[in-house]
Amino acid sequence: MVQTAVAQQKRVAGSRARRQEAVAGLLWASPWILGFVLFTLGPVIASLYLSFTQYTISGVPKWIGLANYVRAISGADALFWPSLWRTFHYALIMVPVGISLSLLIALALNQQLRLTPVLRTCYFLPSLTPVVAAALIWTWLYEPEFGPINWLLWLVHVQGPKWLADPSTALNALMVIGLWGSVGGGTMIIFLAGLQSVPPELHEAAQIDGAGAWTRFRHVTLPMLSPTVLFNLIIGIVGALQVFAVSIIATNGGPDYATWFFIVHLYQNGFQDFDMGYASALAWIFLVIVLALTMINLRLSNRWVYYEGESK
């Protein structure tokens, strides 16, 4: 009798303690929870609703069903598909080239050269440059008449193009700005950390077996690094698809829409034309694309990503 009472008391005390712990935990976590509801979940749901309406900031949203999505996909908005393909084109080059260059720099810096800390800083500094400053600096570098790039080309007797002012070169010119500002940055540092966590025994064992440098890179380093590659791939794709500021500042979407990216299109519709219903539909299309690509990446990843310690 006495024993059960004590046990019960304990249980009551235990459940009270647990409740107290839950309340305290929720209170501490509440900034993020509130922020998530207020600034993420709420807005995501609101933009889904708005995407089915016609809404300029004055007045009330008017339900128009799927009309916004039809307008985008049917081609009634002549800029929709071109801006989407252009954004894919940009990402399709930026991501693989960016990741390869980052890995190359990381491999070189990992060779323990005497100047490594200084060199690492040189490669890293561009990634610290605010995109506005980077775009302004490069706008000057690309200046066709007096800019340094065409001057360098002139020195080797090449007539430089008009770069940002020419629709056939503007997109590539922006890619170069993007690569300059990213390949030596976070991606490279993450690769460097990844390289340093590859156990040296593996390399030694491979070398004893007579594996050359390329074979060791291909069959030791790369598999051990594959989770890092996956991380950089997902972050890289999501980042590249969001390209916006560099275009607004260096080319303002031009010339002749050559750098009119998807987010530029969204910005134009939502915040210049205040066609917020349609811009919300664009935002949701963008969200679905980003999620789908991330899912595909994760799904395909188990074919090429090697996790140490994972049983298969």
Added chain:
Amino acid sequence: MSAVTVPVRSAAPPRRTGRAFLYAAVVFGATVFMLPFLFALSSSLKTPQELEIFPPSLLPAIPQWQNYVTLFQLPNLPYGVWFENSVIITVLTTLGTTISASASAYGFARFRWPGRDACFAILLGTLILPEQVVLIPKFLMFHLIPTALFGHTLIDTWWPLILPSWFGGGAFSVFLLRQFFLQIPRDLDEAARIDGAGTSHIFWQILLPLSKPALATVAIFAFLGNWNNFIDPLIFITSTSRFPLSVGLRWLQQNPADPSIPQTHLLMAGSVLMVLPPVVIFFAMQRYFIQGVAMSGIKG
């Protein structure tokens, strides 16, 4: 920097040429990466006339340091005010992010509550959520709700730039701090609790002092992200007197003080000054910086 390289037989000549070649390539690459800065710096010290000479000179004939003074004295283009605005906004958002993210991370790392793991999974999911998706409703929210409640909009104020950072400061910050808190032994909390310490005492006096590297990392990222932020001020701020540097510089680019004179020298000076704070922070906190970036990706 631990060694991953295989022991090198340095006597072997092919090895040595290979290494020399590697050195040359890496140094060449590093130079290419630094050249835009050097050109920007040199151009910022030239006269407008000097910038229109072909072929250009590498260095200004006489360094025009007064370009940097002129930058702060342009009529109707208050570069100094923009710089100050950027500093205030960045400091407030960095504080908000660091404080609210560490509180949230504490809630995730040290307490059991129903729905915690589901919430954390959602938090990880929001890591890849593109910010542009919520831009329109966020804009409407800061316009409509305060208009309904107080009769005036919060568009063209700093509230939309600062307030969200005080609510968790972003999934990445919470994630990073939670991982760090989990590595701190719970015995420390327990010992303090037995001594009668409450949860906030444990948070401020035990966890935070032990988490300086992670806090520094989160603060650095918050600083950079907000200093560089372009799209939010572009959308939310309309008065030039309230601009931070990012949109201010763009304004300067599009609305020259004197359209008859090219202003490349001023744009370059403005850009160089804008790059300075991130670079200073980087050199002051390099160790935390590299650690932090590496920490963010190492788990894949």
